[in-house]
Amino acid sequence: MPELSIALAKAAPVLELAGIRKSFNVGADNEIEVLYGIDFCLYPGDFCAVVGPSGSGKSTLLNTVGLLDRPSSGSLRITGLETTQLSDAQRTHLRGHSIGFVFQYHHLLSAFSALENVMMPMYAAQGLMDASMRARAAQLLDSVGMRPWLDAPANRLSGGQQQRVAVARALAMQPALILADEPTGNLDSKSADGVFALLRSVCKEHATAVLFVTHNPQLSARCDRTIEVIDGRLG
C-alpha cells in the first residue's frame, strides 16, 4: 500500500520525544538516572514494540510518555502539544483524551461490569452518563469479540477476556496513542496471540499509534518497529 505509507509518513507525529531524561532521588544527595536522553517519534498507525531487559527503563519510559510521571528534562510532545510545562490538571485532561492504557494485569474495576468498565473514561470525562456512551461501549466490546459478556462482572471474566475489555476501554476516548505495558505477559500463548492481533488491528483500523512493551521476541518481531532500551538508552 504505497499510498497509505506516503500518507502516514506525511502526517504529524502523535508522539515526539527529544532528549528525555529521567532521574529519581534516592535519599538526600543520591540521584539515580534511569533514562539518558531518549529521542524517537511515533506516527498515526505506528505499531512499535519496546523491548529490553528488566530494569532497563522500559516502564519508566512508558509512564513518562503516558504523563503519569514527569521527565527530568527534555521535550515530550503528544499530538503536537508540549507536555513538560503542563499543570497536573492539564496533563490529566490530555491523558484522559489522547492516551489509552492497557496494563499487564488487566486492571479492570471489579465493582463494574465489562460494559461499565469501557464506559468509565467517557463517564468520568462528562460527569454524567448518556445513551451514546452505552452504545459506543457496546460497539467497542463487540469489535473485540466481547458482545456476549457486556453485563458480566469484570472479575468473572477470564484473563484473555479481561484484556480484551481493557483494549476496548483504552479505545473509548478515541485516543491518538495507546500504551500497552506487557499486555500479553500474563496470558497463555493463545490468548496472548489474540490480544496482540486485536491491538494490531485496532492500530491499523483507527490509525492509532501503539507503544507495546514486551519481553516476547516473537511478538516484537511482528511489530512495525522495535525500540530497544538498554540501561536507559535506546539500543
Added chain:
Amino acid sequence: MKQSAWLPFEVLVAWRFLREGRIQTLFIVVGIAIGVAVIIFMSALLNGLQANFVNRVLTGQAHIQVLESKERARAQGVGPGALEMANMQIPLQRVKGIDQWQSLVLQLQAMPEVKVVSPAVLGAALVTRSEASRSVSVVGMLPDLYYRIIAVPDKRVQGTSYIGSDSLLIGTELAADLGVVPGDPLRIATVGGTVLTLKLAGIFDLGNKGTNSRNVLMAMRTAQSLFGLAGGASILDLTLHDIYAAESVAQQIQSHTGLQADSWIKTNEQFFTAVRAQTTANTAIRFFVALSVGFGIASVLVVSVVQRSREIGILRAMGVRRAQVMRVFLLQGGLLGLAGALVGALIGALAMVLWQRFMRNADGSIMFAMVMDSALFVQALALASLTGLLSALAPALRAARLDPVVAIRA
C-alpha cells in the same frame, strides 16, 4: 448501569465501592447505627425526663408571680454627713395589696409572651376542725383564671372544684390530717383575729405533698374579707407561652413596674442546676459517640484507600481528576454516615416505643412520655452525614494525592 444512569460519576463509583466491600460496609453501618441510636434514644429520654420534671414542677405553680416588693427599713432623719445606724430591724412582712392591680393586669395581658394573668390574695391562716388545727396558706382567687394556670378541676379527687363565697378547697393531706370530707364545715382564723366558717367543697391532689397539706383555695372575695384587703390583690400569677422565657420576662416586668417578679426558674434553681448538668452530660456523651463513629468511618476508609490503590491508579490513568477521586471517598464517608443514621434512627425509634411499652410505673401508667421530636431525627441524620464527610476528609486527601505510578504497581 442502566438503572443508575442518572447518577453523577463520583456518586456511582462511591456507591459501587461500598457495595463491593459488603462486610466492611455492613459492619461500619451497624457501628454508626448503634451510635446514632444511642444519641437519639438518650436525647429523647432526657428530653422526656426534663419535660416530665417541668410538668410536675409547674402543675401546682405559676410561671411567674408578681407581688409588691418586700418592705424595707429606712433610717429616718439621717442627713448628709450624719452617721447611719449600723443595726436596723427588718420589718415584718404583712399581706399587702398591689397598687392599681387591675391596670397592671391589663398591661401584663398585653405582653405577647404572657398567656394568662390571674390575680389572687395570699395569706397565712389557721384551719381548725374540733381539736385539730393546721396552719395553712390561703389562696383567694378567681377560679376562671386560676384554673387556667393550675388545673385544679383535673386534680380534684373528691367533691367539686366549684367555689362559692362560703366554700373552700383543700388538698388530700390536709383533709386526712383534719379528718374532713366534702360538706364538712371548717373554721379559718387569721392572726388579725378574723374568723370565718366555710364549707369544704372539694379535695384536690396536686401531686405534691407540701402543697396538698398546706394550700387552701377559696374565692378571692372571701380571702379579701379574711385578710382585710377589700378589693385588693396581693399577687398576680402568670403563665407564659414559652416556659423557658420566664426568667427574662420576670426581669422585664420587675424593671418596668418596680414590683417583685419571681419566675419558676428562679424559685426552682436547684432543679434547673440538675437540668443543666443533665444537658451537659448528654452533650458530652453525644460528642464522644460522634467522635468514635467518626474514627470508625475514617479507619474503614483508610483501609479502603489502601485496598483500592490500584483502582485509584487506573482511574487516574484514564483521566479521572484528583478532585473526582477525593469526592468519591468523601461521598463514601457521607453515604456511610447517612445509611448508619437511617438505620440508627429506626433502632432509636424502636427503642423508644419499647421503652414506652414496657417501662411502666407500678400502677401500669407510663413512667413518663418520651419526646419523639422529628427535629431530633433530622439533626441526627445531618450530624451523622456531616461526621461521615469530615471523617472521610483525611482518607480522601490521601487517595487524591496517590501517585498513579505507585498506585498502579500496588
